[in-house]
Amino acid sequence: MGSIKKFFGNPGDRPGIRFQATIPEQLIPTNVEIIDDDEKNINNNNNKTNKDDTNIVHDSSITKNEDTESTICSLSDGSTTFELSNFKIQSNKTFDINKSFTGLHKGYMDLILDKLVFFAGSITAFFCVWVILIIWVVVGAVYNAPFNWQVVMQDGQSIQCYIWDTLLMRQQLCSSHEQILVCCNLKSKLDTFKRLVKEIHEKKLLRNNDNESTTKATMMMIDTDIASSTDPIKETGKNLDSDCPCQDDEVFDPSTLGQLPIENWYDRISNYSSTIIGSLITMGLFWICIAVWIGCGAIPQAGDTTAPFTGDYSGSNPKYKKFSNAWQMDINTAVAVSLLICTTFLQNIRARHDKFIAGILLEIFEKDEHIDIMLRRKLNDYTPHKVIVIPEAKRTWLQKTIDWYADVIGTGIGVIVAIIVFGVWIGIGTPMNWGDDWWLIIGTYTGLVGFIDGYVLREVYDRSVAAEEVNYNEVIAEDLELMQILGIPNPRDMIDSLEEQNSRVTKTLKYRISAFVNKLCSDQYSVVCGVLIVVALICISSGMKWSTTGQLIANTPTMIIEEFFLIVLIQAHNWADVQRRLEISTVLAHRHLIEYHITKMLA
Known part of the structure; x- marks a missing residue:
């Protein structure tokens, strides 16, 4: 039944979404090997994956391995086998979605x-x-x-x-x-x-x-202030610099x-x-x-002869009908x-x-x-x-x-x-x-x-x-x-x-x-x-x-x-x-x- 449903395009399905933003290409090392999802799966199944290899699938993300000091790039969330959603906006301003x-x-x-x-x-x-x-x-x-x-x-x-x-x-x-x-x-x-x-x-x-405890206390206070803020649009009391992009720009x-x-x-x-x-x-x-x-429609009109009409409104054609075709x-x-x-x-x-x-x-x-x-x-x-998860809507x-x-x-x-x-x-x-x-x-x-x-x-x-x-x-x-x-x-x-x-x-x-x-x-x-x-x-x-x-x-x-x-x-x-x-x-x-x-x- 599932195969038949997929054949017709899974009508009615609204599955949850897992998405992970990509890291800019400028930050990806040039010596990494880029392979696609299918090739990665083949490597994993054959147990031929080398620890020094770098794999990029779906979304490019980069982590730093402290022990080997090697850079590891991965598009999917390593904790799940679900394929991540991905999209790109083309030059003609249309979306390319996987x-x-x-x-x-x-x-x-x-x-x-x-x-x-x-x-x-x-x-x-x-x-x-x-x-x-x-x-x-x-x-x-x-x-x-x-x-x-x-x-x-x-x-x-x-x-x-x-x-x-x-x-x-x-x-x-x-x-x-x-x-x-x-x-x-x-x-x-x-x-x-x-x-x-x-x-x-x-x-x-x-x-x-110099006091580390003071620093931690200060950071805790910052986090507490942010977490307890009930109005995210509240003014901070500071002024913008004169050269800051502001109301002069059309976008503002x-x-x-x-x-x-x-x-x-x-x-x-x-x-x-x-x-x-x-x-x-x-x-x-x-x-x-x-x-x-x-x-x-209540006014009798000529031209519909499906039923006779006893009155004569024109003197020549006695067949009229209200609410005609x-x-x-x-x-x-x-x-x-x-x-x-x-x-x-x-x-x-x-x-x-x-x-x-x-x-x-x-x-x-x-x-x-x-x-x-x-x-x-x-x-x-x-x-x-971070991998953003949008669960299926109720x-x-x-x-x-x-x-x-x-x-x-x-x-x-x-x-x-x-x-x-x-x-x-x-x-x-x-x-x-x-x-x-x-x-x-x-x-x-x-x-x-x-x-x-x-x-x-x-x-x-x-x-x-x-x-x-x-x-x-x-x-x-x-x-x-x-x-x-x-x-x-x-x-x-x-x-x-x-x-x-x-x-x-x-x-x-x-x-x-x-x-x-x-x-x-x-x-x-x-x-x-x-x-x-x-x-x-x-x-x-x-x-x-x-x-x-x-x-x-x-x-x-x-x-x-x-x-x-x-x-x-x-x-x-x-x-x-x-x-x-x-x-x-x-x-x-x-x-x-x-x-x-x-x-x-x-x-």
Whole structure:
């Protein structure tokens, strides 16, 4: 059973993470022999490992052997047989990770999906969407918007959303996994930095004091003060030097923190569009439009001859019907166009956000490497970084089921299922004479599946954001603890400004209403409600023998709710992305201060 599960990619698994930061390459001796994991295992199994040999696996760490005075490099934690997670940020600002969120190494399908995710957020995909829309509008104008013309848009949009849901889910799961590894990397290095800075302080005290007991008592007092500190953001009472990087640098300016860079007109349009779409006003207008549409359905309309109507409203065509198929197709077409545009903008915003975060992280890691080199060379200390262990998160059985479905969507399994479904749909075209019902089948299927996907996307995203928030708060707290050890006054003005700005936003009525709607839509039991709605619609459509009207009844409410959920998802992304960019920028600001003071301390 385990082999079968692994074959399908371990869907639903969220194993714990073990991570150990690497030591800078500049500190690794040039005479070491570097071998990979497989070769190391072969050597161990054959008992041919020489004590003088040096092995590097996964993460490079270095220890100093006092007896042989030889340097030993090891990437994995020697106390465990578990393979450590590892990652690298490429020059194109994408992550290269050895293990995915399900605990398995990435395969070819994963790499292909990652490339598709990157393409979906590009300006090329944006232009493709608008070219398709323009062609569709022109064709409708030429042929007077026939029924099949609307069905084509609905089918095309449903298929596009079906594919985009796969890419959005994968992007969401991968991004959350990447940020957990980033926090592990920062924590692993911060632990070393605090230990080495304490040793430097201790050696200085030993040189300046003849009484060893006094020195130890002083160090105990320092440790006690740090451990008993209930407010890591508390001022130390010291002043920054005039040449210290401070508020003059852009990275310390609260007004610029968290903002995405705008490189062209497309970025500007994307920013404005995501802000407008993901707003409470848009939510209100959306439901007002739906109410108006429902009211219009009560007006008898010509063009549907499935049932006679006794009244004569035109004098020529006595066949009218309220809430007709054409009436349903009108809202389906409008929502289809809206979904097509919204998913494109959301994918772009996510891609730009990930690129922005990766760029800041590259700068943070560069400064961490410089700090690591300075401290280790000063103390001639090459002890491995601490192994950070993130245990598997506690989940309810319902959340495990949701994660299983999310993995089916965001992995190669979803692609295989989609290919089979599309193949079957095309195969039944001839028996169904390629008629209206056949055209609607694929739209109905993708619409119902996309409806459930919307609930799952919201629930999984809400949990991911909450976990990332905890990890980054821990990183910032450790940053501030290191600054206390260094005697650096915390950037209180910047933090106060950010907290004040956040407080002003969260206290507004608009934010509270939006937050309530977001929380309600992202609850795990909302997914259950979505499934029950789909089951009910399938029963109704089956009772109507999946006729055109029956399929439209299954399509219409799901598309409306799916569009609403997309608006909610865009709003949630806007809030969470801004918060994450603020936190990453704050960590970078801390690195500027820490690097400056350590450089000055070691001078």
